[in-house]
Amino acid sequence: MSLQPALIRVHPEDSVAVALRPIAGGEVIALGDQHYTAHTPIPQGHKLALIAHAPGDTVRKYGQPIGKATAAIVPGDHVHTHNLATALAGELTYAPDAHGDVAAARPNTAQWRGYLREDGRAATRNEIWVLPTVGCVGLTAEQVAREASARHTDLIAAGRIDGIHAFSHPHGCSQLGDDLAGTRAVLAGLAVNPNAAGVLVLGLGCESNQIAELMALVPESARGKVATLSSQSAGDELAEAAALIDAMVEQAASAQRVDLPLSALVVGLKCGGSDGFSGLTANPLLGRFAETLAGAGGTPVLTEIPEIFGAEQALLSRSSNAQVFDAAAALVNRFKRYYLDQGLPVSENPSPGNLAGGITTLEEKSLGAVQKAGHAALCSVIDYGETAPLGGLALLEAPGNDAISSTALAAAGATMVLFTTGRGTPLGFPVPTVKVASNHQLAANKPHWIDFDAAMALDEGQDVADEAFLARLVAIASGERTAAERHGQRAIAIWRRGVTL
Template sequence: MADEQISAQLVVLDASDNVAVARTNIAAGTPLTCGGADFAALDPVPAGHKISVRPIKRGEAVKKYGQIIGQATSDTRPGEHVHSHNLAIVDVHADYAACSQIPDPPAPITDRTFEGYVRANGKVGTRNYLAVISTVNCSASVAKFIAQRFPPEELAKYPNIDGVIAFKHEAGCAMQYQGDAHHTLNRLMAGIARHPNVGGFLLVGLGCETGAMGYLLQEQNLVQIEGVGGPDRPGPLVLSMQDMGGTLKTVEAGIAQVSQMLPQVNDVRRQTVSASHLCVGLECGGSDGNSGVTANPALGIASDRIVACGGTAILSETSEVYGAEHLLTRRAVSPQVADKLVERIEWWKHYVSLFGAQLDNNPSPGNKAGGLTTIAEKSLGAVAKAGSTALVDVYQYAEPVEAKGLVFMDTPGYDPASVTGMVAGGANVVCFTTGRGSCFGCKPTPSIKIATNTPMYDRMLPDMDINAGSVLEGESITSAGERIFEEILAVASGKPTKSEQQNIGDEEFVPWLVGPTL
């Protein structure tokens, strides 16, 4: 977005747009100028909401970002508020044009580094946690009780350990053995166990569940989680409540096991490493009309920098790229990659139809209050987080991400479940843009919160790390993106995020498991 597209009251994102975004609250009668035309606001328009800048006939396409976000349901005059009362989604029949706009690789950035924890398998962590992983809800309390025994004051003598976390959830049984949910849960737990931000782990299960504990015990192979263990990663250690003799005995045994592991987990030091080891999850939640104007495109600039460094940026939330997926398929490096994304979109259409829902049921009430009207509008803004580089691969939920460059992971739009998948896939930093004010942490991975507007940033300063609302006050998108990139490097090196300062992130492990509960 060029700076000259911002006026005192309005932001126009593309010359072909017939709506603009209100920078601030606009009162009815306020004189406005756009594209050389003078008119007055005919309605009060809240900040972040859309206002017509030229006549729009009923049935005509409404354009924002140079893309169609819906069609007018009534004739609209310049100066009218454009929202749910006069704008509706249209059937999305995008021209995917796979691989038609593959961008050239960005100029390499070879001199940027951060201070990380180098693991035996070559992965690099930005934090160093010890994980107590519950394999089934039946052992969730035990995992929690074990972790609670190691509060910060108890860990003070282990300065290189960020904490002991209990990864607990509501699943692990009553699912088809070797079915989709079973495999997904195993991927999730394996992803946490081998995560570069986890220096050691303990598995705790009941003993008879369908999930990983039952799988491990039935197969009599305690190393089903591939790639864990090693000289700097104690494990795998597995406790079965039924074998141990119940809750109290398992808690006691778990505390003893963790106590033995702590010195070894602590025996690491940060080292200077290339920024190519960054794997950054891109998330937006509590979005508003400014998300696609400020924070998301600024994060896109930072994403491009990560890719230029040789790192990985993970875009996600399949239900929130619907209506904008053609922008990604055109950047796909091969027809196979484009087809993988389209297949996920089609799967989602089928999946939601089973429940009588539609993908365009989004945006949420909070999104609409913030100025977003249709799923296409929300998705076009969300995709801006992906920057401008080529799409190199598409991954299933919680699948290990091995590719370098921009990738996509199939996740729901629900933020905790989406971030859980990216973290399990290997994200060692998360960047989370928000316009309404989402307060989110996601241990073991630090979460950088990026505000889309200054009033919310000021109001929620204890939760927000970066203010991208400055773009509406004259800062360039490039400058804001560079600030985000620098913050990523600082956080990767150990700078605590606002959510970490408040110890947020123990409750946000939310697996997305598709399938019946049996």
């Protein structure tokens, strides 16, 4: 049996390779018919130079620039923050590219068992959600959900409903303008998510985020499943909330799972705690699934706009029409301006965990991150809090922050979030959050966090990994609990952008 190679060159034009295991200083490593001597230890996931670079030379990975050398680099050197820096600056003028590499449609006959809602959208879960309009009633919402769960333990255990959950947050008051509008929009989007068979919007009464204004954003087709309660106007708000939720539970318990095509899925694509393997294993795995999903008529949703900087041209070149191209280019530049207006560079990334895992520059991080969408055509661009149109890849306005962007994906209609990670994180979000490890070590060390080990693609090949991943996703969509669900890891976070009164 052959030993696993120590290095991988992602693209023939790359000037660096990635260490598949820790490499000792002085170790001689073969890559094809070439041999390299590591001058210093190279941690797993980090980069080793394949060619000489003078200061200012472009360093390439994924066949694309990932920054400029800041010192002389010779073959065998460790390439990282000590000798490589970003080349990103500010806003750019983007030109349409008629040669975008769009994946051919790949129809798939896979089926899953879900709930078909009255508005035609499909759900992976059958739950009751309590959404507070304001932080003042966040703990009350949690109490309401906790007591309702205790009353309906038998129905939950029998699978008649999948759970009763509250999603508290500290916002909804002392906000103004677009900042308040964003809070209102994302809560309205969550209320519409198909996984919520019934929703109680619980207000205080005097908050900025008034119930009436929030409900005005809920489409008429979804208002029948949403009840509202103002705590200040109620007599005993706990008793009134309990009665409203009990009625929702009774109705939701009659729902049945049915066979549904892959096209009925709306799936969020997310990465967090990335490492040097994320762009080799986990993100490409999601990308191939995204191509399959879009090719079958389903809806993958990509977000984390700051983690597109440096890799946006390839995504923009796959726009389905000029209007989508213009909207996507404007969104990227608008997000860059958001940074610049705060006096911050657009390259204020990667995180300390990314750096420790081998990612050096934002270009490198972005080129790995955008692989989550594969080569699917970009069909729509949506603002924060908006619902994604069905069919084809959508680009959603949201930052890279895990909780904020994952919440935004749920508000956009995603009924699952596929979350790749190289460092690991336990946190889950309102919809089933599938944690995909980029490396074997994380999957082995944190089985209570991780749902799938994408590094199997290195051992068993992409086809085997793709087939196993699709089977796992079908099972989860059909009701199998994710690690985060089993451990009660559910939360939301709202993007706060304005002043606080």
